[in-house]
Amino acid sequence: xxxxxxxxxxxxxxxxxxxxxxxxxxxxxxxxxxxxxxxxxxxxxxxxxxxxxxxxxxxxxxxxxxxxxxxxxxxxxxxxxxxxxxxxxxxxxxxxxxxxxxxxxxxxxxxxxxxxxxxxxxxxxxxxxxxxxxxxxxxxxxxxxxxxxxxxxxxxxxxxxxxxxxxxxxxxxxxxxxxxxxxxxxxxxxxxxxxxxxxxxxxxxxxxxxxxxxxxxxxxxxxxxxxxxxxxxxxxxxxxxxxxxxxxxxxxxxxxxxxxxxxxxxxxxxxxxxxxxxxxxxxxxxxxxxxxxxxxxxxxxxxxxxxxxxxxxxxxxxxxxxxxxxxxxxxxxxxxxxxxxxxx
Numbered sequence: 006x007x008x009x010x011x012x013x014x015x016x017x018x019x020x021x022x023x024x025x026x027x028x029x030x031x032x033x034x035x036x037x038x039x040x041x042x043x044x045x046x047x048x049x050x051x052x053x054x055x056x057x058x059x060x061x062x063x064x065x066x067x068x069x070x071x072x073x074x075x076x077x078x079x080x081x082x083x084x085x086x087x088x089x090x091x092x093x094x095x096x097x098x099x100x101x102x103x104x105x106x107x108x109x110x111x112x113x114x115x116x117x118x119x120x121x122x123x124x125x126x127x128x129x130x131x132x133x134x135x136x137x138x139x140x141x142x143x144x145x146x147x148x149x150x151x152x153x154x155x156x157x158x159x160x161x162x163x164x165x166x167x168x169x170x171x172x173x174x175x176x177x178x179x180x181x182x183x184x185x186x187x188x189x190x191x192x193x194x195x196x197x198x199x200x201x202x203x204x205x206x207x208x209x210x211x212x213x214x215x216x217x218x219x220x221x222x223x224x225x226x227x228x229x230x231x232x233x234x235x236x237x238x239x240x241x242x243x244x245x246x247x248x249x250x251x252x253x254x255x256x257x258x259x260x261x262x263x264x265x266x267x268x269x270x271x272x273x274x275x276x277x278x279x280x281x282x283x284x285x286x287x288x289x290x291x292x293x294x295x296x297x298x299x300x301x302x303x304x305x306x307x308x309x310x311x312x313x314x315x316x317x318x319x320x321x322x323x324x325x326x327x328x329x330x331x332x333x334x335x336x337x338x339x340x341x342x343x344x345x346x347x348x349x
Contacts, residue, residue, distance in 0.1 A: 030062075031059075031065075036057060036058055038191070040193055040195055044231055045232075051190070054133070057187075059169045060183070062169075063167065064185045067185055071083070072156055075147040075148045079100075084111045085113075091114035091192065092279075096285070097280050097284065099111045102145070105144040107142070107145060108284075114192050116194055123135045123138075124138060125253065125268055154177060170184065194337040200334075202331065216325045216329070217331075219325050223297075224297075236269065239266055240307055241296075251284065273334060275329050298316055301314065
């Protein structure tokens with residue numbers, strides 16, 4: 006009985022803490038663009054989308070609101086879940102309105118201002134318009150910008166939020182998209198144990214050090230530090246799923262050499278962003294390691310870089326995974342700025 010009461014108390018306290026965080030007002034300091042000096046210059050800048058607490062707050066509200074979907078059942082957060090570094094751990098493939106299932110795994114949202122294109126095939130080339138794709142996709146949110154604008158104009162709460170953000174009552178697609186961009190663009194993950202180790206503020210075990218060394222020799226040609234992606238596209242040797250028949254970048258470019266090439270994802274917070282690969286076929290990092298150690302080396306269509314990985318021993322696989330776990334950024338995952346403002 007005592008244990009049940011303790012669990013109940015913890016739940017109540019935790020819910021109160023979450024509520025307090027989600028209701029905390031956003032300050033000017035909260036929307037200052039900050040990143041380590043070791044990071045390259047962002048590809049997206051906020052010069053034409055000046056950061057402000059009010060616009061960020063509006064973007065956060067929109068991100069968590071299912072009003073953006075056709076039947077008001079699906080929000081951005083439905084797929085991009087905060088505990089999973091804004092990836093989707095519930096399913097291998099994206100889910101949308103009317104229980105529809107998409108064709109690809111949901112990528113994590115982090116360090117987006119360093120990306121030159123979005124989606125697994127690079128089909129969107131600007132952060133400010135990225136949200137249009139899931140919003141209008143019939144298997145995701147299935148809505149139109151015109152309908153969203155009309156719904157928001159009829160909503161008194163949004164009328165107030167837009168007025169605070171833009172100092173007038175105009176609600177249009179540009180403002181909606183720029184507000185979402187401010188919220189997602191500030192999702193910067195840069196304070197993992199790896200980052201602290203690189204800056205001399207933390208230590209690694211011998212296993213983690215060996216894992217980092219192996220990673221740099223075997224994986225870093227594609228997963229380039231410090232963002233752990235080079236924004237390129239490669240065929241990673243996965244046997245195509247016949248039920249999806251997803252040809253990757255070739256679907257967009259119509260170039261045969263792009264068949265089964267997908268964008269290299271960043272690896273930060275990879276401990277929590279399972280399932281892995283563009284079709285979510287692997288749920289464990291050891292399965293990913295096995296693939297690159299075995300299948301990727303034997304598939305004739307694999308990128309040449311992957312064939313250079315060679316066969317990894319069990320110890321080497323474990324050491325690399327130990328290093329990958331140091332990329333988990335607890336500060337980012339617990340950042341109150343990104344908490345659901347609708348939680349009550």
